[in-house]
Amino acid sequence: MFNLNDPHQFFELYDDDDVLTCRWTMDKMQRQDGEVWVMNHLFINPQADSNKILTEEMEFILEIAQETKTPIWPLDPMVIDYFNKHDEFSKIWYHKPATS
Template identity: 40%
Template sequence: MSEETETKKYFTLTNSDDNQITSGTDLDLIKRKDETVWVMNHVFLNPDEHDPHEITLLMKQVIAYVQESGKKVWPLDPIAIKYFEKHPELNDLWYHQPYIK
């Protein structure tokens, strides 16, 4: 990825019927003392419209983008944290991973 990396990235999924947003998240690129990382502040899941596998579909988009950028992601939303906890293969992308017993 070039030096002119975006500092904000949006991800949304919509249903095929009426293009209603079913889920979404965004990433903010921030500089920490030790490295520059993507921060995922929140995940939105439409309670009336989302598919049971929506978080997986959404996170696949996020992970692909994060991997392409060569940066790590710092998930702050409990839904995203739970997703990372269930997918230890993503530990190398998870910045500031909480202590897990």
């Protein structure tokens, strides 16, 4: 379960056959302008339903950001693309690229 006091978060999901379906980590870092969660690469097993898993994990990420009142700095291109396509993530997106 998610521990608010742990600055290193590690998440893995397995299916009913104990096969890894998804894995990702986040680290809380202090920046000059405050604390931020740095979300590293999100692995989704190619045999899994990637859209379903991505949606579920993004909902969880949104909850983490809201509960800890800490923005997320996504590094994975797939997660960045998801943040771009869903407006609800703009409030929690640290270092959101400027739009032209």
